[in-house]
Each structure stands twice: as structure tokens, then as C-alpha cells.
Amino acid sequence: MSRSPLTLAALAASALPGLEVTSVAMHTAGTTGDYDSAVVADGQNRHFIIRVPNSPTAYRHLEEELKSLSALSAGIRTRLPFQVPSEAGRVEFSGTAALIYTYIPGVLIDIADLNRDSPTTASLGRALAALHTLPTGFVDDYGLPHEHPEVVRERSRTIIVRAEKTRLVPRALLDRWLAAIDDDGLWEFEPTVVHGELDDQAVLIEADEVSGVLNWGGLRISDPALDFSWLMHSAVLQAVDAVFDAYGSARGEGALKSLRRRATLYAELQVAKWLLHGVDGEDAKITEDAKHMLQDLADLVDGNYRLLLTDPIFEAERPTADAEPGTPDDFRAERGADSAEHSGGHSDSAEQPKEPIVVTEPIEIVVEEETDEVVVAEVIEDDGEAPDAGDRAEADADETDGDDSHRAAANEENATIVEDDAPESPATRA
Numbered sequence: 001m002s003r004s005p006l007t008l009a010a011l012a013a014s015a016l017p018g019l020e021v022t023s024v025a026m027h028t029a030g031t032t033g034d035y036d037s038a039v040v041a042d043g044q045n046r047h048f049i050i051r052v053p054n055s056p057t058a059y060r061h062l063e064e065e066l067k068s069l070s071a072l073s074a075g076i077r078t079r080l081p082f083q084v085p086s087e088a089g090r091v092e093f094s095g096t097a098a099l100i101y102t103y104i105p106g107v108l109i110d111i112a113d114l115n116r117d118s119p120t121t122a123s124l125g126r127a128l129a130a131l132h133t134l135p136t137g138f139v140d141d142y143g144l145p146h147e148h149p150e151v152v153r154e155r156s157r158t159i160i161v162r163a164e165k166t167r168l169v170p171r172a173l174l175d176r177w178l179a180a181i182d183d184d185g186l187w188e189f190e191p192t193v194v195h196g197e198l199d200d201q202a203v204l205i206e207a208d209e210v211s212g213v214l215n216w217g218g219l220r221i222s223d224p225a226l227d228f229s230w231l232m233h234s235a236v237l238q239a240v241d242a243v244f245d246a247y248g249s250a251r252g253e254g255a256l257k258s259l260r261r262r263a264t265l266y267a268e269l270q271v272a273k274w275l276l277h278g279v280d281g282e283d284a285k286i287t288e289d290a291k292h293m294l295q296d297l298a299d300l301v302d303g304n305y306r307l308l309l310t311d312p313i314f315e316a317e318r319p320t321a322d323a324e325p326g327t328p329d330d331f332r333a334e335r336g337a338d339s340a341e342h343s344g345g346h347s348d349s350a351e352q353p354k355e356p357i358v359v360t361e362p363i364e365i366v367v368e369e370e371t372d373e374v375v376v377a378e379v380i381e382d383d384g385e386a387p388d389a390g391d392r393a394e395a396d397a398d399e400t401d402g403d404d405s406h407r408a409a410a411n412e413e414n415a416t417i418v419e420d421d422a423p424e425s426p427a428t429r430a
């Protein structure tokens with residue numbers, strides 16, 4: 001049973017001595033039904049959020065969030081272009097605890113309002129860049145999780161394997177996800193500080209700028225792509241482009257390597273997790289909903305070059321449409337020019353750069369067999385020059401009978417080398 005705002009106001013007053021509540025209202029920003037929450041104000045125009053967990057699981061999550069907020073010291077917070085709530089107090093209540101936070105003004109972000117030219121979109125990209133460039137030492141100091149790329153990779157693989165066992169995921173999606181897991185290059189990222197649970201219930205907007213971020217229970221060191229996954233397949237493509245553009249401008253283009261593809265994968269695995277939630281809980285309604293979502297997802301990504309998770313292996317897999325200058329597909333136009341140059345002959349200019357040759361078909365490289373060569377030291381003349389064939393014949397004719405036996409032994413050795421075939425070298429295939 002939910003608690004009334006007046007009850008929550010009374011709890012806040014008992015947790016903060018001297019607080020004289022003048023107004024109270026229910027607060028829903030950043031909540032998922034796991035808590036009763038209200039915003040209270042006093043005569044000094046101070047505002048606080050009070051939250052009471054409705055289950056032991058919710059209480060444990062609140063404790064994790066308070067630990068994360070403690071780790072975000074005043075010095076760390078000055079590096080962020082948005083506000084982070086702080087713990088203001090707590091009070092025991094009915095076997096649990098009511099927790100009070102400082103209030104951050106703003107409204108929850110609306111993904112549907114994001115577009116390429118929206119100031120909010122660029123602000124979001126800059127906010128994420130600032131978060132991901134925080135020094136990582138404070139996270140380790142507070143004993144918060146530190147996840148290396150292989151840990152994140154294997155966790156994703158586990159979700160896919162479990163989803164596959166349900167036999168409810170379209171085969172095309174499973175193949176797509178497993179190919180991404182097996183792509184080593186996709187997982188070459190530098191772990192950063194991440195929020196870990198970012199979504200549209202955690203980001204506050206005021207005056208078209210990100211004013212605050214809530215729900216810090218997942219703070220850790222991990223893959224920065226995790227903080228983008230909530231945008232993929234939800235925001236319009238142009239808005240997603242703008243967020244990544246602003247992020248890349250703030251952190252450098254090198255930070256974008258494979259970032260978007262992993263973010264897309266994590267977004268799709270959220271649907272797989274929703275399916276597993278329904279299957280594990282034997283909830284037919286959730287399971288059926290997840291099945292429809294997975295099929296819609298399979299239809300969405302089918303043939304969509306912008307949503308690829310891995311690079312095409314064969315040329316036939318690449319899109320055939322002409323690339324426009326300035327688009328992510330420019331490399332196709334450049335590739336065609338390179339091929340024409342290679343097929344049209346070579347350049348006489350010494351300054352002409354050499355472009356790599358792209359292999360499109362298997363090539364068999366045959367390694368020639370090496371044969372042993374016997375070198376007779378006696379035929380080397382004093383002047384260091386090797387004798388010609390005539391000198392060699394004359395030298396042989398002048399040999400004495402006593403040397404015949406020696407020559408016979410040498411000939412026998414040579415004959416043995418010729419008759420004994422060397423092992424065949426295996427062919428190397430590209």
C-alpha cells in the first residue's frame with residue numbers, strides 16, 4: 001500500500017531536525033514503483049526528495065545508490081556539467097528506512113523531443129563525455145565494480161545463450177548477436193566511469209540543458225557504450241547521430257571506435273532480458289510481449305546498413321547504393337577509385353602512394369620446395385673466384401688414382417641426396 005504525501009512529509013521532518021515543511025507533493029521522477037516518493041519544501045525555499053522502499057530488494061538498491069553518491073565527492077562533482085543528488089538524512093521506518101535526498105530542479109527528458117538541432121541533444125552528448133572522462137580512482141577506492149572488456153563480453157554472451165534456449169528468439173537475431181560477440185575488434189575498448197543505469201527516468205532537463213542525473217545505483221567502471229543503449233532504437237536516427245557527434249567532439253573521435261555498435265547490441269539485449277524475465281517468472285503476458293518486440297526488432301535490423309553490429313565479410317554484403325560525400329559510407333566510393341587505379345596500370349610518379357590491395361577471393365600461395373646443395377670446398381681458387389665448367393673438367397682429369405676412392409665416396413653421398421626426396425611443404429591458403 002502506497003504511503004500518503006503527508007506521511008512522507010512527517011518522516012522527512014523527523015529525519016531532518018529543524019525542517020518545517022510548508023508544502024509536499026508526490027514525486028515520480030526516476031521511480032519505477034519500487035518506492036514511495038515525495039518532494040517537500042520548507043520556509044527557506046529548500047526542497048528535498050524523500051523515498052521509502054517498498055521491498056527488501058528496493059532497499060538494497062537504495063543502499064547501493066547511497067554508496068555511489070558518497071563516492072561522488074564534491075571535487076568529482078565539479079567536473080560534471082549537471083547536478084547529482086546528495087544524501088540529506090535518513091530515518092528508520094517499519095523495518096526499513098526513509099531516505100532523504102537533495103532536490104534537483106528539472107523535468108524528465110522526453111526522447112521523442114530529441115532531434116539533430118535540439119540543444120538538449122548536444123547537451124546530452126557533452127554530459128556523457130564529462131562523465132566518461134572522470135578519473136577512475138574514486139570508484140576503486142569505494143569498492144564499486146570494475147568490469148574489464150572480457151567481463152562485459154561474457155555477460156552479454158550469457159544473455160544470448162539463455163535467450164537461445166527459450167527457442168523464442170528469431171534465428172536472424174541470434175546469428176547477429178553471436179557474430180558480434182565473436183568479433184574481437186568490437187570489444188577493444190577502454191573502460192571508463194559509467195552511470196550504468198541511465199534511461200529516460202534518470203535524466204533531468206531544464207532550459208534545454210541536462211540539469212541533473214538521478215538513480216546512481218549502477219555506478220562503476222565499465223563499457224561507456226552502456227550509457228548510450230537507452231537511446232538506440234528509441235530516439236530518431238538524426239538525434240542519435242547528434243548525441244554521438246557532441247560526444248566525439250568532447251572526447252575525441254578515437255573514443256567513438258565501435259561505441260555505437262556495442263550500444264546497439266546492449267539495447268537489443270534489453271529485449272532479450274525482458275523475454276527472460278517473462279519466461280523465468282512464467283508470465284505469459286510478458287513473454288508474448290517480448291516475442292512481438294523481438295520480431296519487430298528482427299524486421300527493423302534486417303538489411304539496415306546503419307544498424308550493422310559487425311563489418312561485412314564479403315563484398316556482396318556491402319550496400320550497392322552510391323555513397324554521398326560526408327556520409328559514413330564514403331569508404332565505398334574511395335574503395336571504387338582505388339580499384340580503378342590498380343586495374344588501370346601503375347603510375348610513373350615516385351610520390352604516388354601505394355594503396356593496400358583488397359583481397360576478395362581466396363588465393364592459393366604455393367611455397368616452392370628447397371633442395372639441399374653440396375658445396376665442394378676444393379674447387380674454390382685462391383683468388384676467391386669460382387671456376388667455370390671447363391676448369392672443373394680439367395681439374396677432374398688431373399686427379400690421381402689415389403683420389404678416385406675419395407671421389408667415389410663423394411659421388412655416393414651426392415647420389416643419396418638426390419634420391420632421398422625432401423618432405424612436401426604444405427600450401428598456405430589465404
